[in-house]
Amino acid sequence: MGIKTFKGGIHPPDKKELSAHKNIVPAAPPERVVIPMSQHLGAPCKPLVTIDQEVKKGEIVGEPGGFVSAPVHASVSGKVLAIAEFPNAMGRFVPSVVIENDKTETWTSLEDTPAYKDLSPDQLKEKVKEAGIVGMGGAAFPSVVKLSPPKEKPIDTLILNGAECEPYLTGDFRLMVERPEEIIEGLKILMKILGVRRGFVGIEDNKSDAIKAIREAVQGENDIEVHALKTKYPEGAEKMLIQVMTGRRVPPRALPMDVRVVVHNVGTAYAVYEAARYGKPLIERVVTVTGEGIREPKNLKVKVGTLISHLIHDCGGMKEEKGKVISGGPMMGFALPSLNVPVTKGTSGIVVLTEREIVHTLEFQPCIRCGRCIDACPMGLMPSMLSIYAERGFYEGAKEYNLFDCFECGCCTFVCPSKRPIVQLIRLAKSMVKP
């Protein structure tokens, strides 16, 4: 059996060599942090602190606003400076708590549990919930929701996503190389919570060091398999990963739990371990700051709420003032209009591109129907037709071509020789019609 993969996809230059060999180091302590009350998919949090209040590191500052939500915690100790709306990486204004860092790193009391293995699934789940853990691959979906499937949907497989198929990003890779035992412990905790016997770790085969480290960490574990995946974007997309690892296909508009699978990111597993073992809430994460436009690419351990401008300064600054700064990976991330926005629980990387690398799409050509996008689309759509319909304003027509099955991975736009902004046109169409 060869290395597994899915149909479609692309091979962008992976550019991981810029930061892959660099150990995770703590970022320089920020002067203040801006902690948004909405860092996850779902209901925003309600602030629990008042201005001028002294808070400790790890203290809860926002309580969940519903079932699909996750609490947020102070990532530094110090005084609350403001509670107001601040812009996030997508340019939206969200209520945020600003804390001045007193740089004493005074922790709130954490519940240390050396015997965490003796805890019941429900007790472990409560710890994941209290720690405010969300999916750290980018979507930031509250993890506890994924760990609470309804009774009629039994789960038999848990997949840890270590594909990290976005170019440039190396945070998951470093974590797998440096902390494999903790990740596998986290996986075992997740399996215990869900009551599943089968655990998989999927890692792209260009990360041989990570595969080696994780394989060593699972030695003697009969329930956990480590699979090398073909290096291809978007190998780490949830639906693709499930198909590659289990052969099951998640139907349109269905969830992984409908095929008895739950997928978590390796970073999430690490956070789950820290929550169960040390009672640590999710207040810091690994962020890869990289790209041709940054002087010194790094893999940083960053406190949630640190401003991106601070991280760029920490990495020697931008080589040129003109350029593009992306929050997330270059295929699905957001270009930032301002650098004074905070890192959130879902920020996997900051990629700085120079002006030369950016393909301007102000002028694009008509579709020549070459079919490259159809071959590249992992969802089996016809992006060419979607873009033509959207361009002409025939949004209903786009729906007939399964508009809402697109998850905007960007493969079509990457391969298009006419440089058509296909994803942009698809988003336009999605906003103009109801699913």
Add this chain to the structure above:
Amino acid sequence: MEVTEKEKQLIVSISPHMKSDETTSRIMWTVSASLLPATTMGAYFFGPRATLTVALCIIAAVFSEYAFQRILKKHGTVNDGSAFLTGLLLGMNLPPSVPFYIPLIGSSVAIIIAKQMFGGIGCNIFNPALIGRAFLLISFPKFLTIWHAPTAAFVKIDAITAATPLGILKEEGAARLIEVFGDKINLYMQLLIGHRAGSIGETSALALLVGAAFLLYRGYISWHIPVSYLGTVAVIAWIFGEKGALFAGDPIMHLLSGGLILGACFMATDYVTAPSVRKGQILFGIGCGFLTMLIRLKGGYPEGVMFSILIMNCFTPLIDRGFKAKVFGVQKKKKE
């Protein structure tokens, strides 16, 4: 949101932020380059007059596009190479010594009527070069059916007229064709090299296949249309190729003669006018092959490649719709 002066230098656009370096113009120029071996062979066998015909086609095509867009104040697309390619393909599809006004008329019809009137690159329904040729064949049948025996290069232009292999096959049968070329092996050899009467760029099967292999290797065309097209022709030629007997035809004779290889590898594969879904491309190729053989064996013309591709072009939108790609995760409906 407050944005500092420095931050105004930040470029903001929607993902993805990486793109391949493939461009439409690179595709067009590469396809043109892949036709170079066949064009060179045509120039060698049919002399400077043939070269001039091809050059005139290209110049007229590029000028037509430039003039049309200039006059209508449209965005110029001459540099993308598509007009050059259309002119080149039309030239390769003409007999060596047509009067000089023939390329001019053919190219302007191809570019202005078949391409620009439909909205320019990407919007045309029919292959422009083939529309140009069809227009010429119907309007000037006399010039479009005078063929010359190949001569060494740089000889007098008034070469001896000769029948094409397909013409002989149609009028006098396979036995006579073999007789003209001596024996079967020699016939195949001459057809492969291109030492035969025919359109300028269609004769050398070998040079065309070299170009097609290059495009396949580079991923600029896929195997689906050429293989299904050529395969269908071969099967039908084998079954019905010989008059009065089934399963006695010579498929190789049919594959190597006429404009089949040029059509199957370079014109039926035109992105704009062929289906873009792979399964649909196979149906398209089979349709082209069927119609080609229908015309060759039963129709009034000795060759059917041009009309078969043009007819199948009509079905392209329908085929693309019918073979709409299958969405990930959609389960096959079980038969009750």
